[in-house]
Every structure is written in structure tokens, then in C-alpha cells.
Amino acid sequence: MKELKIGVVGCGNIFNLAHKPALKNIESIKVIACADIDGERAREGAKAFNAKAFQSLDEFLDLDFDVVEVLTPTYAHAEIAIKALKAGKHVIVEKPIALTTEEAEKMVQTAEKEELKLFVGHVRRFDKRWVQMKDVIRKRNILPMHIRKREVQNLPFPAHYWYWDENKSGGVALDLGVHVTDFLRWFFESEPLEVLGTGKAIKEEAKSNDTFDHFIMVVKFEGGKTGIAEVSWAYPYPSRYGVFYHHVDIIGKNGRIRYTPLDTPVVGVAKANFEMPRFSPLLSTFPDAFERELRHFFECIKKDIEPKVTAEDALIALEIAEKAKESARKGEVVRL
Amino acid sequence: MKKLNFGIISYAHPHALRYASTIAQSRRAKLCAISGDGANSDVAKGEAKKYGAKFYKNYEDLLKNKNVEAVYIAIETYRHKEVAIRAAEEGKHILLEKPIALTLEDADEVIKAAEKNDVKLMLPFNPRFTEPLIKAKGMIKAGEIGALEYIHAISENVKPPIFLQGLDMSWFLDINKSGGGGFMDTAPHGIDSLLWLTKSVPKKVFADIGAKIYGFPVDDIGTAVLEFKNGILAVLTAGWGNPKGYSYGLEIKYYLVGREGFLDVRTAYPDFTVYQDRAEKIYWDRPDVRGIVGSFVTAVLKDKDVPISGEDAKKNLAIILAAYESSRKGKVVHIDL
Known part of the structure; x- marks a missing residue:
């Protein structure tokens, strides 16, 4: 070849x-x-x-x-x-x-x-943590019914940067939102029915750009399954460390799985003068996940085979996030 | 020192066990009577013997005991109204298990009865009496994390029939008696914390509550998104979603996001864990129950306001009921508080 x-x-x-x-x-x-x-x-x-x-x-x-x-x-x-x-x-x-x-x-x-x-590049699908979690869910027949996923950071870019411009990035609801909506659909193995979205502008960068930097979605899936997504660019972590924080809670008919990098203190305080646990500056996943993703895509091209995550998957992830934004504007649930 | 003479009405709610031991250990209270109404009558009887309290088969006889000045009512929720009103009429001060009642109308009747008979009425919402949350509240007040913007509150318990062996908790699974399942059972705690931390009330709620995990006839897990009048956004997850082997057991947690800081509040009660065939958490202290009993006793003995009133509990119930309505209709519900 x-x-x-x-x-x-x-x-x-x-x-x-x-x-x-x-x-x-x-x-x-x-x-x-x-x-x-x-x-x-x-x-x-x-x-x-x-x-x-x-x-x-x-x-x-x-x-x-x-x-x-x-x-x-x-x-x-x-x-x-x-x-x-x-x-x-x-x-x-x-x-x-x-x-x-x-x-x-x-x-x-x-x-x-x-x-x-x-x-x-839905790189979460190539991240060891989530791949193994998905595998354990399958092997142990956990049957997820309720998943909460949080992906939050303190976005370290100034107000004029393209991320803050709704017309360029779609805002946090889209930019981080599609990661979580895809994650929920991937883990539930079900299709979404409706979504409620609600957001806030917390940082000045968001306020001056008239966009949200903190966004919640409740996504109802077929079979009574519910996903709760929290995405944020406004978590008050010290941005110079580029901390990106995931939290996952999965409650299923046969068990529960949770993941959090912050799991020891009684009252954990994150302020600008503390260094928080981190794995990779500015990145939301491990560098090897990108490599695994690209190797997989190249192999699919060479062998003309279907990928683990398709453009249709990405389209649906986007659709959920888009409808969540619409829901936030209307203040009402939006059907998919 | 003057001691407040307590009676406990019913062991239907398992919290009665914790309240009995706390009251019995208190230097300012005495556990002198227990009634065995409703579920777990045998347990109530055994407890009366253990604490040297007089046992009554039904609460009417207990209320006639002139020695009893205050009652802790742990009967099935659907009987809260009946028992609380009778207790008020007999001039007993009331510590009433949550939720206050099944409906807002019933809550009003309870509140009015207490007012009319000039007795104290307090509802126990535990988390605001826990040390981590008190610490967090103090830090927020001191401006350590800037303006509060977002809260994710978690009030989750384990599957109830497994949680406490030897107690009949089947009434929790009967909506006519409990008013709801896991969400009704645990969400009021989270709601109270949100009201306390935000110093505001929600104007809108969207919730998804359902029987998702165990196949119970009542809901076992629920999520509510709440927008408060002062702009704070909150997500509350509540229910019985923790499996038997979940090492955290009862989980009361808060993620508090301020403009300039983040507080991660967890592990509400001090514990240690016993590992055998399975892991079991033992709560070796419950400062929350001590705090509740202590503040109630102080309010009665010194004729002061209780920290959580009937009105507070009614507000709490209004939010819970609005969440259920939202879930039923699949729509955002506006709340007028």
C-alpha cells in the first residue's frame, strides 16, 4: 500500500x-x-x-x-x-x-x-478512558440510564479570539457541546428525542461577545434514558495551566461508574494560586488519542472501511447542540 | 439544666433511629415516649425499651402524655398532616420529617395549626447542618469565590430496601403514602441547600424524573435544572441511583462555581469503611442531626425562631412539585414564590 x-x-x-x-x-x-x-x-x-x-x-x-x-x-x-x-x-x-x-x-x-x-475528529471516541469505560459497560451489562458528563475549563483566550465569537465557533454550547452530545449518544447507543438547553454568560469575554460561556443540556433519549451535559469556558481554574476538567457519572440498571480527577479532599478549593492536577496543557484529552484517531482514519481510507465515528454521528452531535441553543433562546424544550 | 421532653411518633421513616439516639444523648433533651404507628412498630417498641421511654401503640395516647413537650414525627408522609395538626392541638412543639406534606394545601393546614396553637414547627433538612457546607457558605459570604454563578447539587442515596435491613420501607414505594420515589425522598435536601446558598428562589424549573433503574412503581432518579431569580443557575440530581457496592453510599455533594473560584464540597458526614464481602460505610457521627435537634431544642426552650420553618418547607415542596409537573409535562414550569 x-x-x-x-x-x-x-x-x-x-x-x-x-x-x-x-x-x-x-x-x-x-x-x-x-x-x-x-x-x-x-x-x-x-x-x-x-x-x-x-x-x-x-x-x-x-x-x-x-x-x-x-x-x-x-x-x-x-x-x-x-x-x-x-x-x-x-x-x-x-x-x-x-x-x-x-x-x-x-x-x-x-x-x-x-x-x-x-x-x-471526535477525539473522545479514541480516548483510553472513555473507550475502556464503554467496554466495561458492555462486558458487565451496566445498561446506562442516566449519564452526566461535565467538560469544563477556563478558556485562556482573550475576548477578541474567534472562540468567543458565536458566528465563528458557535460558542461553548457547540464547541464543547458536541463532544458531550456525541459521548451521550455513543454511550447510550440510542437516538435523542428532545433537549432542554440553558446558558449563562459568566466571564467578561462572554458578556462582551453576547455569548454563553456556561451551558447545561438535558437530553432525553429513546428508552427513558437521560443525559445531562455541562460545558463551560468559565470555570475559575488558573488558565495558565490550561486545566480541562472532565467528570462522568453513569447510573445504570446494573451499576454505576464515575470518573473524576478531583476525589480526595472534603472541601477542595481551586483558586488562581493553586496548581490543579492536569495531564496535558490546553488539551482536553491525551495526545495519544489524536494519534490513534488519525491512524484509524488513515487506515479507513487505505482499506476503504467504515470508521468508528462517522460524519453522520458528528452531524447528529451537532444537531443536538444546535437544538439545545435554540432551546436556550426559547426557554422551552425542543424536539429533535 | 431544663431538659426538653421528647416523644417520637412512629418509626416508619428510618431517620427515627438516628433522632432517637441523638435525642437520648443530648444534654438538653430527654426521650420519654415513643409511639409505634405505621410501619416498623416492632422496631419502635424495641427502641422504647432500649431508651427507657414509654411505649404507646398509637400517637393519640402519646399526645395525651402531659410530660411530652415536643414530638419528632417520622410517620409515613401521607399522615404528616393528620398527626402534626393533632400534635399542635395538644400543644406539642413539632419537629416534622420532610417533606412537610403531600400537597401545598396540606402544608398550609399544618402551618396554620402550629400558628394557631402557638407551637414551634421545624423541618429537618440535613445538609445545611453539615460542616463542609457550613464552611462553604462562610467562604461564599466572605467573597472567597466571588459572585456565585452555578451550582451542581447531588443528593443521592442507595437503593432503599437494601439500605436498611430489618426495616420495612415499602411505603416509600407507594406514591399515595410517600408522594413520590427517590426524587421526593432526597431532592428536598438539595433544594433546601440551594435556597440556603443562593439566598434566592427559583423562577423556572425543568426536570426529568423517572423509574429508570430498578423497575419500582415509583421514580428512582431525577434531575432538575433551576433558574433562580438572582440569576444563579443550578442543576440538582437526586434519587436512589447508588448501587449496593457504591463506596460513597449516601452522597451529598455540591460543586459551587463562583466568578473567581470553585468549591468542591463533598462527603457530608464523617465515616469509616468496613471491608468484608462488601464495603460498608459507617457514619460515626452525624453532626447534622445533632445540629437539627440542638437548634430545635434551643428554639423551644428559649422561645426563638426555628432555623427552618413550615413556610420554608412549603416553599421547598412547591419546587419539588413543580419539578414533578415539569417532568410529567416535558415542559419548563414557571414557579411563583
Whole structure:
């Protein structure tokens, strides 16, 4: 089997922190081009792989290679992914799949029409913790009925950064929300029926951008199962450590599973002058999860097989989060 | 020192065991009478013997005992109204197990009876008498975590029939007697903590409560999302979702998010764990029950206000009932408090 040739679009945070180290570790591929609207960043990225740097997307896509990794801010996912598919490349795009389900549907349709792969980086599905938890649930027949998952951090970026702009990131409800909505659907193995969403603007960055930085969803699934998602960029952790905090509580007909990194003190206090337990600065998962994800996607492309998490899964994860935002606006439950 | 003479009416609610031992150990109270109404009459009788208290088959006879000044009522919830009103009429001060009653109308009658007969009426919501939560409340007041923004409260217990062997708790599974299952049983504690910590009341609730785990005829787990008038957002999870082997047993926890800090409050009661074929937690002290009994005794003996009044408990019940309504209708319910 020939070596896959990869081009990267978007050489910012998620590229530098997660994808670059992972791509470097994978032997069976070669990164041949890096593109970014910021020429300096493109050159920086390209240098790491001895690849070509591009500022123009069209010139980048004219090049002959197999897979495009779309690692740009969310609002640019759909346009770039669709162009890449039309240019005959397979696409791996970071989560959320797109800013809206409408855009995401177009991406899925384009991939089908072009008979090319479209994969979405739902990296939680490759995280050892959750993979093993899922495995234990299956082996011990836990039958989850109630899952609470919290994914929270103190987002360390200033107010002008794209994350804080609803029109660019979709806000925390989408950006972290899709991780949890996908997690719930993955663990319940059921389809969602309706969702209640409610949010708050806690930090100044959220208030000045008229977005939420703290968001709750109650998602009801088929079979009386309920998921509670809490996502936040406003947890008052010291941002210089980039602490990202997960908490999972699963209550099933045959048992309970919980995971929390904070489980010893009677009153645990996290303030700016404390260092909290952490595993990887600024990342919400282990670096090897990204590597496992990318290896899996590359293998699926080479062998033409179905991935563990499909673009349709990503689309539904987005739909739940989108409806949760709609629910928060209306103050009422929204059906899916 | 003047001691308050206590009677305990019924051992239907297992908390009676804890209250009996606490009252009996108190330097300011004396356990002098126990009645065996409702479930667990035999247990009540055995306890009377153990504490040297006079045993009555029914509460009417206990209420006629002039020596009894105050009663702790642990009878099945559907009889709270009847018994509390009669106790008030007989001039006994009342410590009434939660929830106050099955309906708001019944709660009103209980409150009115206490007022009319000039007796104290207190409801026991335990967590605000636990040391970690008192500490957290103090830290919030001192501004240590900035303005309070979000609370996730957890009030979860183990599956009830397994929890206490030798006690008949089947009435907890009869909605006509208990008013609800795991959520009705444990959520009032979380609600009380939320009212106490936020110093506000919710204006909206959305809840999902159901018989999800055990196949009981009543709900066993519930979640409520509450928006408070002062802008604080809260999620409360409550019920009986903890399996037998869950090492945390009874779990009363709070995650408190302020603008400038985060408090992680857990392990409500001091314990140690015994490991044999299974792990068992032994609560070697219950400062919450001591605090409840102590403050009630003080209110009666010194004629002061009780820390948790009938009105507070009625408000609590209104929120619980609104949560059930929301779950039934699948809609957000507005609360007018």
C-alpha cells in the first residue's frame, strides 16, 4: 500500500498542540503541504514536515495528494471541506463538523457524491478512558440510564479570539457541546428525542461577545434514558495551566461508574494560586488519542472501511447542540 | 439544666433511629415516649425499651402524655398532616420529617395549626447542618469565590430496601403514602441547600424524573435544572441511583462555581469503611442531626425562631412539585414564590 499524502489547512492551536505531534509519529503517511491564511503560520507548519507552504487554498488544492486535514476555526470548515472534496481529496475535519447542520449536511452529501471519505475528529471516541469505560459497560451489562458528563475549563483566550465569537465557533454550547452530545449518544447507543438547553454568560469575554460561556443540556433519549451535559469556558481554574476538567457519572440498571480527577479532599478549593492536577496543557484529552484517531482514519481510507465515528454521528452531535441553543433562546424544550 | 421532653411518633421513616439516639444523648433533651404507628412498630417498641421511654401503640395516647413537650414525627408522609395538626392541638412543639406534606394545601393546614396553637414547627433538612457546607457558605459570604454563578447539587442515596435491613420501607414505594420515589425522598435536601446558598428562589424549573433503574412503581432518579431569580443557575440530581457496592453510599455533594473560584464540597458526614464481602460505610457521627435537634431544642426552650420553618418547607415542596409537573409535562414550569 502506497504512502498517503496529506495536506493540512489551518496551522493554529489544534494543529500545533495535537495534530502536528501525532502526524509526526505516523510512519505510513507524509505531510506534503500546509496552508494557512497567515503565511507565517503556514511556513512554520510546513517547516516541521519539510512540506510546501500555501496561503492560497486553490493553489494548495491544485497539488496532487490524498487527504486534507481541516484544522481551521469552525466557521471555515464547510467551505474548505467541500472545496477539498470537489478537488478529489478525502477530508478529515476537526469537530464540530461545521457551524450549522445545514452546512454539515452539504458536506456529507458532497462526500457521498464524490465517493470520498469525510471523517470528523471526535477525539473522545479514541480516548483510553472513555473507550475502556464503554467496554466495561458492555462486558458487565451496566445498561446506562442516566449519564452526566461535565467538560469544563477556563478558556485562556482573550475576548477578541474567534472562540468567543458565536458566528465563528458557535460558542461553548457547540464547541464543547458536541463532544458531550456525541459521548451521550455513543454511550447510550440510542437516538435523542428532545433537549432542554440553558446558558449563562459568566466571564467578561462572554458578556462582551453576547455569548454563553456556561451551558447545561438535558437530553432525553429513546428508552427513558437521560443525559445531562455541562460545558463551560468559565470555570475559575488558573488558565495558565490550561486545566480541562472532565467528570462522568453513569447510573445504570446494573451499576454505576464515575470518573473524576478531583476525589480526595472534603472541601477542595481551586483558586488562581493553586496548581490543579492536569495531564496535558490546553488539551482536553491525551495526545495519544489524536494519534490513534488519525491512524484509524488513515487506515479507513487505505482499506476503504467504515470508521468508528462517522460524519453522520458528528452531524447528529451537532444537531443536538444546535437544538439545545435554540432551546436556550426559547426557554422551552425542543424536539429533535 | 431544663431538659426538653421528647416523644417520637412512629418509626416508619428510618431517620427515627438516628433522632432517637441523638435525642437520648443530648444534654438538653430527654426521650420519654415513643409511639409505634405505621410501619416498623416492632422496631419502635424495641427502641422504647432500649431508651427507657414509654411505649404507646398509637400517637393519640402519646399526645395525651402531659410530660411530652415536643414530638419528632417520622410517620409515613401521607399522615404528616393528620398527626402534626393533632400534635399542635395538644400543644406539642413539632419537629416534622420532610417533606412537610403531600400537597401545598396540606402544608398550609399544618402551618396554620402550629400558628394557631402557638407551637414551634421545624423541618429537618440535613445538609445545611453539615460542616463542609457550613464552611462553604462562610467562604461564599466572605467573597472567597466571588459572585456565585452555578451550582451542581447531588443528593443521592442507595437503593432503599437494601439500605436498611430489618426495616420495612415499602411505603416509600407507594406514591399515595410517600408522594413520590427517590426524587421526593432526597431532592428536598438539595433544594433546601440551594435556597440556603443562593439566598434566592427559583423562577423556572425543568426536570426529568423517572423509574429508570430498578423497575419500582415509583421514580428512582431525577434531575432538575433551576433558574433562580438572582440569576444563579443550578442543576440538582437526586434519587436512589447508588448501587449496593457504591463506596460513597449516601452522597451529598455540591460543586459551587463562583466568578473567581470553585468549591468542591463533598462527603457530608464523617465515616469509616468496613471491608468484608462488601464495603460498608459507617457514619460515626452525624453532626447534622445533632445540629437539627440542638437548634430545635434551643428554639423551644428559649422561645426563638426555628432555623427552618413550615413556610420554608412549603416553599421547598412547591419546587419539588413543580419539578414533578415539569417532568410529567416535558415542559419548563414557571414557579411563583
